[in-house]
Amino acid sequence: MGVRYGIGEVAARTGVSVHAIRFYEREGIIGPAERLPGGNRTYSAEDIDWLDHCVVLRGSGLSVKELCRYRELVRRGDGTESERIALLAEHARRIEHRQRLLDQALQLVRHKIAVYEDVLEGTANIRCIPGGDGAGAGDRRR
Template sequence: MYAPSEAARRSGFSLDTLRYYEKIGLLSDIGRTSGGRRVFTDEDLSWLVLFRCLRDTGMPIAEMCRYAELARAGEHTAGERRALLERHAARVEEQMQLLQRQYDHLREKIRFYDRLG
């Protein structure tokens, strides 16, 4: 059981972002204290870790929502969820290749300056 600030610290999302994610339905059924404050469980945290992974790899929020919806819909969506992640992973591979290519260009440009000075 984690307070909002602790969940934020552990996930790397800001408090505002956690609230925002709940508001748009990416997070759901976040527990509350009697006083109305959010309580994050380990399971919530593991969702946040997944979201962190997906965001860091460039998945749009709308697609994460889709994934979360599928997961909520039950076991029978496992195949579709897998496919969604697989498509995303393929895009990430392309992204990594592009990044590597452009990084190489960048390094070459820097070497050009090195030869000057």
């Protein structure tokens, strides 16, 4: 048991470049990899799993720094759970916030697309308000 993987293989499996993996190690997102006699890094399946998690978390906007902090808490082990929860809960809030922004943006984009499509179909080419972009969202404050 205990299959091990070279850095290139890990890169291929996770989609993280070899450079980025080393960078993550330097930054402390992933622990110092074990080395083969000769100095090459080797990784276990668990290392890959952790890296996969990192990809997901980074992809959702968790900064390298926060990710380091999280890993440090995990490394320190017992007694850090509530800090981990705090960190993750904070991040969950940020994700939810981003989701709302994305929803809003998607609506705006779809609305604009619809307007342009109408224009193309001639349905609405009554030559609208000059100066406008012809695709206002109309849902502003003020």
